[in-house]
Amino acid sequence: MFLEERRQQILDYLDKYERVKVEVLASLFSVTRETIRSDLNALAEERLVQRCHGGAMVIRRSLQSKLITDTGGNFEVLLKRLQIQKRKQAVQQHKGKDMKGKVCILGSFNVDIVAKVERFPKGGESLLALGSTLGPGGKGANQATAASRAGAKVHFVSKVGKDQFSQFAYEHLTSSEIHSFTLYQSETEPTGNAIIYVSQENGENMIAIYSGANKTISEDEVVAIAPELEDSDVLLVQLENNFAATLSAMKLAKALGVTVILNPAPSSSHALECLEYVDVITPNETEASQLSGIDVQDLASAKEAAQRIVSQGAQRVIITMGSRGALLLDGHQFQHIPAFPALSVDTTGAGDAFNGALASSLANGQSLVQAATYAAAFASLAVEREGASNMPDNAQVLARLAQR
Numbered sequence: 001m002f003l004e005e006r007r008q009q010i011l012d013y014l015d016k017y018e019r020v021k022v023e024v025l026a027s028l029f030s031v032t033r034e035t036i037r038s039d040l041n042a043l044a045e046e047r048l049v050q051r052c053h054g055g056a057m058v059i060r061r062s063l064q065s066k067l068i069t070d071t072g073g074n075f076e077v078l079l080k081r082l083q084i085q086k087r088k089q090a091v092q093q094h095k096g097k098d099m100k101g102k103v104c105i106l107g108s109f110n111v112d113i114v115a116k117v118e119r120f121p122k123g124g125e126s127l128l129a130l131g132s133t134l135g136p137g138g139k140g141a142n143q144a145t146a147a148s149r150a151g152a153k154v155h156f157v158s159k160v161g162k163d164q165f166s167q168f169a170y171e172h173l174t175s176s177e178i179h180s181f182t183l184y185q186s187e188t189e190p191t192g193n194a195i196i197y198v199s200q201e202n203g204e205n206m207i208a209i210y211s212g213a214n215k216t217i218s219e220d221e222v223v224a225i226a227p228e229l230e231d232s233d234v235l236l237v238q239l240e241n242n243f244a245a246t247l248s249a250m251k252l253a254k255a256l257g258v259t260v261i262l263n264p265a266p267s268s269s270h271a272l273e274c275l276e277y278v279d280v281i282t283p284n285e286t287e288a289s290q291l292s293g294i295d296v297q298d299l300a301s302a303k304e305a306a307q308r309i310v311s312q313g314a315q316r317v318i319i320t321m322g323s324r325g326a327l328l329l330d331g332h333q334f335q336h337i338p339a340f341p342a343l344s345v346d347t348t349g350a351g352d353a354f355n356g357a358l359a360s361s362l363a364n365g366q367s368l369v370q371a372a373t374y375a376a377a378f379a380s381l382a383v384e385r386e387g388a389s390n391m392p393d394n395a396q397v398l399a400r401l402a403q404r
Contacts, residue, residue: 001029007039014049014058015227021055058180101364102153104225104232104258105356106249107140108214108240109158109173109183110192111165112389114348119201130200135389136172137194138214139238139265142349142389146356147236148177149391150378152363155228159184159221159241161213165191182228184221186213192240196348203344203383209240209266217245222252230256233363236355238263243270250277259362263355264291275313280368282355283309288319302327303334318372320354320379322347328372337372340380340400353382353391377401 001009006029013020013028025036040056043049049056115129144156156178160166162185169191173181192212198205222245229235235253237246237260247270253260254277262278264271267287275281285296292308294301296319306317306329317329325339357378361371377400381392 003039006031007043010036010039010043011048011058014056016231019052019055019057024055101151101360102155102232103147103234103236103359103363104155104157104228104253105140105144105147105236105359106157106217106222106225106241106246107143107236107238108138108192108211109136109141109160109169110138110194110209110214110240111135111168112137112194112196114196114198116198116200118199120197120199120204120206136169137196137389138192139240139263139352140214141173142352142391143236143238143263143356143359144178144181145176145389146349146353146378146382146391147360147363148179148356149393150357150360150374150397151394152234152360153179155179155225155232156181157184157225157228158182159186159213159217160192161186161190163190165193180228182225184213184217186216189213189216198346198348198386203347205346205348207348211240214240215242217241219245219248221245222248225249226252226256229253229258232258234259234261234359236261236263236359238265238355239268239270240266243268243273246270247274247277250274253277261355261359261362263351265351267291272312275315278314280316280318280358280362281309281314282318282320282358284320284351285322288317296321299324299327299336303329306334316368318358318368320351322350326354326372326376328369330368335369335372337369337376340377340404342380342383344383346386347383349389349391350379350383354379356391357397374401377404 022033022036026033040051044051112135114133116131117127117129121127140158144154148154160169170183189212192214194207194209196205196207229252235258237249250260259279260277261280263282264287267290271291283291288305289296292305294305294308296302296305302319306319309317319327323339326337328335354375358371358375361374378397381396
């Protein structure tokens with residue numbers, strides 16, 4: 001075996017098991033411990049592994065994949081190969097998945113600039129803010145935080161610029177509870193950002209987003225996350241990245257037999273173009289209205305909208321309705337999930353909280369109704385906190401569920 005092949009196999013081993021001792025690798029490859037130490041030191045110099053006493057651990061930051069080389073960067077070649085493999089392995093469900101409760105999230109990372117105001121300004125009006133903060137945001141990052149706090153093992157994939165906020169993103173993700181991440185960098189666009197007003201009257205928010213680097217994820221970069229997808233139970237995506245990359249990720253997940261959740265936010269007609277690859281779609285009232293052409297104002301109109309979305313190709317629909325709870329349509333069966341009582345402080349991350357918790361619960365084997373109920377409880381706790389990325393934990397959610 002060539003040296004490069006052995007080192008790649010060491011990385012593959014660490015991708016799967018996260019840590020390893022020198023003697024284990026020496027035995028596995030039938031070489032001396034000194035040879036393995038040399039391999040690990042070389043990989044550590046490339047910032048691919050972290051050396052520790054007697055062995056090594058995988059580094060959370062992953063920026064490339066051998067699959068790009070294997071396929072020449074051609075997404076269709078990879079997809080065709082995976083579909084052939086899927087047919088061959090049809091009788092072996094979840095082959096190679098020894099990890100339970102893993103969620104892969106492709107999504108945005110934004111820097112959120114939040115201003116608290118007594119009320120929203122009128123056109124042309126200037127208001128003095130009651131306070132302001134700068135912190136991590138973006139639907140993808142928020143949902144990754146929520147899924148992690150809800151108990152899933154999360155791999156988050158995003159793209160930032162080469163600016164002062166890229167290091168901020170890296171440090172935030174490194175110090176967060178998110179298990180691992182792939183953080184690409186754009187040569188041309190800055191890190192995404194959002195300007196947010198939060199009204200102190202009712203906790204509602206107004207948001208203006210510049211997507212920046214989030215809109216530049218390439219097909220090659222999607223191909224590179226195939227190993228993480230293959231090892232996942234659920235893929236969760238939104239529409240803050242460029243649609244071509246999001247669609248490619250959904251196709252890849254479908255070929256790998258991974259459950260796909262689409263949070264169709266911000267609202268876009270693109271959502272209707274990919275329903276064949278989606279297992280669960282989770283619009284809010286506004287998004288459901290735009291997808292269905294039916295004005296969602298109550299449960300009756302939500303049912304009509306859900307049926308229309310299913311008729312357009314969706315398998316299962318969950319319409320989130322704020323204080324009215326959530327409406328679930330699975331096949332021909334409706335289920336209303338009542339909202340949990342909450343003292344609303346900041347609703348900015350409510351939808352992200354719901355989607356992250358839903359993905360986590362489904363990845364951990366819960367039914368759709370159980371997962372949606374858990375997600376509703378999780379979101380009710382999230383709106384009682386300031387900041388879109390400030391999420392509750394599993395123990396707090398279980399306590400709220402017990403109260404009902």
